[in-house]
Amino acid sequence: MAVYTDVSDGDIAAFAKQYDIGEVTSFKGIAEGVENSNFLLMTTRAPYILTLYEKRVSKRDLPFFLGLMEHLAEAKVPCPTPIRGRDGQVLRELCGRPAAIISFLKGVWPRRISLFHCREVGRALAEMHLKGRDYPLRRSNALSVAGWRTLFTACQSRADEVETGLADTLAGELVLLETNWPADLPAGVIHADLFPDNVFFDGERLTGLIDFYFACDDHFAYDLAVCLNAWCFEHGGEFNVTKARQLLSAYRAVRPFSDSELAALPLLARGAALRFLLTRLYDWLNQVEGAMVKPKDPREYLPKLRFHQRISGPAAYGLA
Amino acid sequence: MAVYTDVSDGDIAAFAKQYDIGEVTSFKGIAEGVENSNFLLMTTRAPYILTLYEKRVSKRDLPFFLGLMEHLAEAKVPCPTPIRGRDGQVLRELCGRPAAIISFLKGVWPRRISLFHCREVGRALAEMHLKGRDYPLRRSNALSVAGWRTLFTACQSRADEVETGLADTLAGELVLLETNWPADLPAGVIHADLFPDNVFFDGERLTGLIDFYFACDDHFAYDLAVCLNAWCFEHGGEFNVTKARQLLSAYRAVRPFSDSELAALPLLARGAALRFLLTRLYDWLNQVEGAMVKPKDPREYLPKLRFHQRISGPAAYGLA
Numbered sequence: 302m303a304v305y306t307d308v309s310d311g312d313i314a315a316f317a318k319q320y321d322i323g324e325v326t327s328f329k330g331i332a333e334g335v336e337n338s339n340f341l342l343m344t345t346r347a348p349y350i351l352t353l354y355e356k357r358v359s360k361r362d363l364p365f366f367l368g369l370m371e372h373l374a375e376a377k378v379p380c381p382t383p384i385r386g387r388d389g390q391v392l393r394e395l396c397g398r399p400a401a402i403i404s405f406l407k408g409v410w411p412r413r414i415s416l417f418h419c420r421e422v423g424r425a426l427a428e429m430h431l432k433g434r435d436y437p438l439r440r441s442n443a444l445s446v447a448g449w450r451t452l453f454t455a456c457q458s459r460a461d462e463v464e465t466g467l468a469d470t471l472a473g474e475l476v477l478l479e480t481n482w483p484a485d486l487p488a489g490v491i492h493a494d495l496f497p498d499n500v501f502f503d504g505e506r507l508t509g510l511i512d513f514y515f516a517c518d519d520h521f522a523y524d525l526a527v528c529l530n531a532w533c534f535e536h537g538g539e540f541n542v543t544k545a546r547q548l549l550s551a552y553r554a555v556r557p558f559s560d561s562e563l564a565a566l567p568l569l570a571r572g573a574a575l576r577f578l579l580t581r582l583y584d585w586l587n588q589v590e591g592a593m594v595k596p597k598d599p600r601e602y603l604p605k606l607r608f609h610q611r612i613s614g615p616a617a618y619g620l621a
Numbered sequence: 622m623a624v625y626t627d628v629s630d631g632d633i634a635a636f637a638k639q640y641d642i643g644e645v646t647s648f649k650g651i652a653e654g655v656e657n658s659n660f661l662l663m664t665t666r667a668p669y670i671l672t673l674y675e676k677r678v679s680k681r682d683l684p685f686f687l688g689l690m691e692h693l694a695e696a697k698v699p700c701p702t703p704i705r706g707r708d709g710q711v712l713r714e715l716c717g718r719p720a721a722i723i724s725f726l727k728g729v730w731p732r733r734i735s736l737f738h739c740r741e742v743g744r745a746l747a748e749m750h751l752k753g754r755d756y757p758l759r760r761s762n763a764l765s766v767a768g769w770r771t772l773f774t775a776c777q778s779r780a781d782e783v784e785t786g787l788a789d790t791l792a793g794e795l796v797l798l799e800t801n802w803p804a805d806l807p808a809g810v811i812h813a814d815l816f817p818d819n820v821f822f823d824g825e826r827l828t829g830l831i832d833f834y835f836a837c838d839d840h841f842a843y844d845l846a847v848c849l850n851a852w853c854f855e856h857g858g859e860f861n862v863t864k865a866r867q868l869l870s871a872y873r874a875v876r877p878f879s880d881s882e883l884a885a886l887p888l889l890a891r892g893a894a895l896r897f898l899l900t901r902l903y904d905w906l907n908q909v910e911g912a913m914v915k916p917k918d919p920r921e922y923l924p925k926l927r928f929h930q931r932i933s934g935p936a937a938y939g940l941a
Binding site: 503 | 624627629630631633634645646647648649650651652653661663668725726727728729730731732733822823
């Protein structure tokens with residue numbers, strides 16, 4: 302949960318006047334999102350989300366993220382869309398931070414994952430991949446294989462404080478992934494962080510994908526790998542092959558993937574596990590005194606990594 | 622800001638079915654309130670607030686607080702009202718905590734205090750005092766003069782870590798207040814914590830008082846003293862006599878106070894300053910590692926205490 306910047310009643314009233322969204326009737330910081338400050342802004346017309354971009358999001362990347370959301374929403378991918386001000390602009394400044402108002406999405410993110418969640422996420426992810434193809438902006442994935450060694454080096458000497466042998470595990474895995482990472486798979490705009498708290502549902506209906514602030518260009522199948530790790534393991538760490546089958550087959554029904562993508566999936570899933578293991582480990586070892594966000598336990602990703610290391614091929618994900 | 626308990630989508634859907642409030646369409650933790658977990662619950666009918674009472678609020682006191690809100694709302698004091706479930710009950714349990722749904726109030730709390738805010742708060746406080754007179758339940762003020770020595774004793778040895786000489790200042794003030802605290806002023810139900818973040822405005826119109834979880838029976842004038850300290854000092858610590866005059870005269874126009882109440886005001890204001898100084902000092906010295914709420918600086922209350930110590934009488938508050 303996070304609200305890093307206090308926005309006053311006067312600030313918000315003046316800010317909202319730059320938009321054709323009605324009069325502000327309520328304004329509350331919400332305990333969602335880790336990187337930014339988010340507020341629920343209610344007006345005489347509708348609810349909206351106001352986001353202030355804090356320092357962990359690069360201002361340079363904001364046009365990519367906001368443009369992508371607008372592009373996808375126009376293409377009917379369920380996601381929030383940035384609201385343009387009276388001047389036509391989406392991005393402006395509030396309390397010294399870049400700020401934007403985006404549309405409010407109905408729905409609640411699921412804490413306990415059922416099969417229908419996996420199916421809906423697979424389908425929505427494929428739609429996002431297809432509809433993102435004609436998005437004109439590009440952003441490379443700073444948190445793909447080329448970025449992992451920097452993170453590892455920063456954590457290596459203290460990794461074993463978290464789990465004995467962790468530094469060796471990470472070192473070995475990193476070399477393997479650097480050596481074997483595929484280069485020629487179908488690629489385009491991916492979400493790159495499609496965890497359950499970024500997907501809203503109204504009952505069994507997926508109402509939207511949110512939080513596009515890690516979106517970038519990368520292999521489509523890497524996005525699937527991130528989702529396999531985020532949606533298809535139980536809390537005890539066991540892989541649920543039925544969930545994986547639902548997710549992958551729903552995806553494939555919308556965007557059929559090639560044999561080479563399927564064959565690469567175990568390696569990509571190891572990479573996706575290593576990526577979240579490394580960023581969580583970094584945040585765990587570099588906790589800021591008085592921080593408002595409790596870092597997530599990196600160890601959650603160790604059994605996920607081990608699962609993908611052990612399997613003999615993509616058949617373990619339940620596809621015939 | 623605080624959300625101490627995570628409530629799942631399944632939990633909230635099942636909980637909401639116990640009420641006639643429509644279908645849940647959205648559910649977000651909000652960054653308001655220090656003692657409890659608060660959620661904004663949107664349904665097909667209206668927005669509501671769901672509160673889970675965490676351990677700092679005594680379960681035994683909840684019928685007093687919730688009953689008071691219902692009583693005041695029925696008497697047209699602008700404040701949220703608890704929503705009764707299909708079984709007629711207001712208080713039930715969610716995620717192992719006492720929980721209640723209350724109505725949603727429009728408005729935004731003011732960060733920069735203008736004269737009209739003070740006037741509206743004075744008027745609303747007087748209305749609350751009058752309308753609370755026939756509320757049948759009673760709750761003594763655990764944080765009045767009889768409770769301060771316990772707090773002081775717990776902080777005494779470390780008070781000077783916060784400000785040199787603070788322990789001596791507090792000791793002297795405490796003896797004076799214990800000796801001179803009035804016993805026979807008009808009394809009834811008071812809010813006891815009417816800070817700006819507990820009062821919502823829509824433009825210049827006060828839309829409601831919230832957070833009745835310190836409400837109790839005490840001198841009405843003590844509630845005024847709390848408000849003088851909370852609303853009539855500038856950020857630099859200077860007393861703003863114009864704001865005080867607005868607050869007190871707006872109050873007096875609704876509920877005329879006696880000469881003895883006015884005469885007692887400087888002493889009550891010293892007591893109100895000491896009360897917040899002591900509780901903030903206690904929280905400051907007893908910070909919990911990883912706590913999500915940053916404690917407020919107790920030193921903010923030192924210049925307020927000193928102001929009331931130095932004045933020669935209630936004329937300093939701007940009343941003719």
